[in-house]
Amino acid sequence: MMVQPTLILECANAHSGEPEVLMETIRRFSSVDYEHKQIKFQAFHPDTIALPDYEWYPVYRELSFSSEVWREILAKAADAFECVWLDIFDRFGAEVLANNLERVAGVKLQSSVLQNLEVIAALRDLDLRRQRLIVNVSGFEISEIEPLLSGLRRMSFSEVVLQVGHQAYPTSVADTGLQKIPILRAAFPGTPVCIADHAPAENQFAQVIPLLAFALGCEYIEKHVCLRRADAKYDAYSAMEPAETERFAALLSVCPDILNGPFISASERDYLAKTVQIPVASRELRAGTLVADTDLIYRRTAQPGVAHATIRTLQRQHRLLADGIASGDALRENGFRRARIGAIVACRMKSSRLARKALLPLHGRASVERCLENCLMMSDADIVVLATSDLEEDRILESHVLDGKVGFWAGDPDDVIQRYLGACAAHDIDVIIRVTADCPVVSPEIAHHLVDAHFAAGADYTAAADHSPGTACEIYNAEALRRVIHLMGHAQHSEYMTWYMRNNADIFKVNMVELPSELRRSYRLTLDYPEDLELFEGLFVELDGRGQLPTLDNVFAVLDSTPGLAEVNSHLTLRYKTDPELIGMLDQVTRIRLDEMLTQ
Numbered sequence: 001m002m003v004q005p006t007l008i009l010e011c012a013n014a015h016s017g018e019p020e021v022l023m024e025t026i027r028r029f030s031s032v033d034y035e036h037k038q039i040k041f042q043a044f045h046p047d048t049i050a051l052p053d054y055e056w057y058p059v060y061r062e063l064s065f066s067s068e069v070w071r072e073i074l075a076k077a078a079d080a081f082e083c084v085w086l087d088i089f090d091r092f093g094a095e096v097l098a099n100n101l102e103r104v105a106g107v108k109l110q111s112s113v114l115q116n117l118e119v120i121a122a123l124r125d126l127d128l129r130r131q132r133l134i135v136n137v138s139g140f141e142i143s144e145i146e147p148l149l150s151g152l153r154r155m156s157f158s159e160v161v162l163q164v165g166h167q168a169y170p171t172s173v174a175d176t177g178l179q180k181i182p183i184l185r186a187a188f189p190g191t192p193v194c195i196a197d198h199a200p201a202e203n204q205f206a207q208v209i210p211l212l213a214f215a216l217g218c219e220y221i222e223k224h225v226c227l228r229r230a231d232a233k234y235d236a237y238s239a240m241e242p243a244e245t246e247r248f249a250a251l252l253s254v255c256p257d258i259l260n261g262p263f264i265s266a267s268e269r270d271y272l273a274k275t276v277q278i279p280v281a282s283r284e285l286r287a288g289t290l291v292a293d294t295d296l297i298y299r300r301t302a303q304p305g306v307a308h309a310t311i312r313t314l315q316r317q318h319r320l321l322a323d324g325i326a327s328g329d330a331l332r333e334n335g336f337r338r339a340r341i342g343a344i345v346a347c348r349m350k351s352s353r354l355a356r357k358a359l360l361p362l363h364g365r366a367s368v369e370r371c372l373e374n375c376l377m378m379s380d381a382d383i384v385v386l387a388t389s390d391l392e393e394d395r396i397l398e399s400h401v402l403d404g405k406v407g408f409w410a411g412d413p414d415d416v417i418q419r420y421l422g423a424c425a426a427h428d429i430d431v432i433i434r435v436t437a438d439c440p441v442v443s444p445e446i447a448h449h450l451v452d453a454h455f456a457a458g459a460d461y462t463a464a465a466d467h468s469p470g471t472a473c474e475i476y477n478a479e480a481l482r483r484v485i486h487l488m489g490h491a492q493h494s495e496y497m498t499w500y501m502r503n504n505a506d507i508f509k510v511n512m513v514e515l516p517s518e519l520r521r522s523y524r525l526t527l528d529y530p531e532d533l534e535l536f537e538g539l540f541v542e543l544d545g546r547g548q549l550p551t552l553d554n555v556f557a558v559l560d561s562t563p564g565l566a567e568v569n570s571h572l573t574l575r576y577k578t579d580p581e582l583i584g585m586l587d588q589v590t591r592i593r594l595d596e597m598l599t600q
Contacts, residue, residue, distance in 0.1 A: 014227075017063045040106075045064055045092035054300045074103040084103055086104045087108045107134070109136065111166070114135065117293060160191060162191055165222070175265045181216040278300075285324065295458065295509075315458060319336040344387050345371060347387070358437050367440050369400055372401070376402070376406070383429065411423065420497075432481075433474075438528055442471060445519060450513060459511035464515050466520055468522065471519075480508055483507075491590075503587060529572055
């Protein structure tokens with residue numbers, strides 16, 4: 001025998017922005033004779049549910065209450081009903097929930113909110129083990145629902161309920177969504193189903209449709225209510241008055257069965273398209289940048305735009321912003337373009353510890369050429385450029401570009417960032433794989449891993465958190481380096497380019513990546529001392545003798561099997577990691593102090 005469904009009385013916005021009306025609604029409907037009756041409210045703030053350009057924004061301003069008013073309303077409702085539900089549309093609603101967890105026993109998320117990462121993040125911060133969750137899935141295909149639910153279930157709600165039904169103006173009988181109920185029950189066995197019915201209250205179907213839903217297996221019925229439709233400015237047309245609710249409650253034991261229509265109606269699809277909160281820029285985004293989650297907020301807006309998942313897909317395809325985006329602008333697919341990725345190898349002839357090390361032979365090949373050959377194996381690099389200074393002493397490097405397979409750039413001898421930007425301008429490079437020529441076995445495998453992580457995170461700068469010195473590169477957006485020069489005028493000691501990113505993580509999006517264990521060892525594989533030269537000579541003798549390319553797997557295999565070779569330079573350290581005086585100086589000169597700039 002079927003158990004009577006739970007009846008949720010949805011107050012919505014029939015209160016017309018008057019708290020007293022909502023208080024009287026609670027009092028009057030608490031006397032409805034029905035065993036399992038509950039009540040639901042909508043708490044939102046105009047500025048966190050929409051942008052001012054959205055057509056309903058002025059109405060949201062009219063209908064919103066302060067947190068203090070909501071506390072009084074929820075306290076009264078908790079005294080009168082067995083369960084109080086809260087519709088969460090935005091960050092403000094989540095704050096109301098957080099301040100009233102002892103009064104609110106259930107949370108509802110509309111389909112238009114399910115991809116709002118602001119709301120989801122705010123809910124994850126709460127202990128919701130005692131609350132139930134209703135998830136409205138209107139507008140989503142079956143295949144899209146499970147991924148949404150998997151993330152919500154991790155919040156440990158005591159129960160998750162799927163809901164069908166959307167509110168149009170008006171909602172036709174054909175758009176009730178009854179045909180979805182058996183499909184959802186089959187696809188998600190054991191998960192309760194709820195219907196939110198929005199048929200016009202004066203239509204006979206307003207009471208018939210919930211009965212049909214009950215017969216199809218719905219365990220929850222949601223109905224709009226109001227004190228008097230004639231007095232309600234909003235959300236009145238589908239709302240039952242007290243006497244109608246009494247009659248409806250008496251009918252919730254019998255229902256016939258109907259099934260018709262497609263799973264998603266045109267009206268439902270249109271509803272989701274019009275009301276979904278899409279990502280918009282939280283600040284100005286410059287052309288040539290990547291979009292991170294921190295660059296986005298979620299709002300209802302009249303602007304066309306793409307969903308968060310589309311942005312992530314575009315960036316996984318190595319696309320970046322083609323044009324600048326103003327704060328509050330939606331992002332469009334045609335606003336992205338393919339990034340040109342360049343491996344830029346910095347090299348000079350002025351080495352003091354190991355003279356002319358770039359030209360020193362490693363088993364017959366100049367060390368810089370060994371480095372460039374590995375860069376040419378980087379699958380994501382559209383071009384490899386050897387970047388040196390315009391001083392005469394460095395001109396010899398132009399004869400080491402591997403028969404023209406590598407581009408060449410001669411630029412600023414001291415400001416390495418300016419030199420890199422010159423190479424980017426000359427070779428139309430958007431994203432830089434930064435390599436220094438003292439890394440003869442720089443890893444194409446690590447480069448690929450970091451490039452993918454860079455685009456996935458929407459970063460300005462990406463580097464490996466731990467790696468064998470000399471095997472890893474760094475990834476920079478050319479736009480980020482241009483910003484350094486714009487803010488500072490020049491980049492002192494910019495051969496230590498890393499500092500300008502990591503020391504200004506409040507300005508640049510810094511992405512530190514943990515490499516898989518197979519890409520990490522403790523070997524020193526950078527060329528700076530005679531002992532390093534000895535190691536590389538022995539390494540390439542072995543690799544060339546085996547007919548193997550200097551991939552990371554092959555390099556590690558040689559060193560793992562010949563520990564004596566790896567010990568030749570194991571006592572050496574990296575100065576920029578161990579010299580406190582140098583580190584202190586770099587921390588000072590590379591810090592960008594925006595607050596001081598603004599006051600000047």
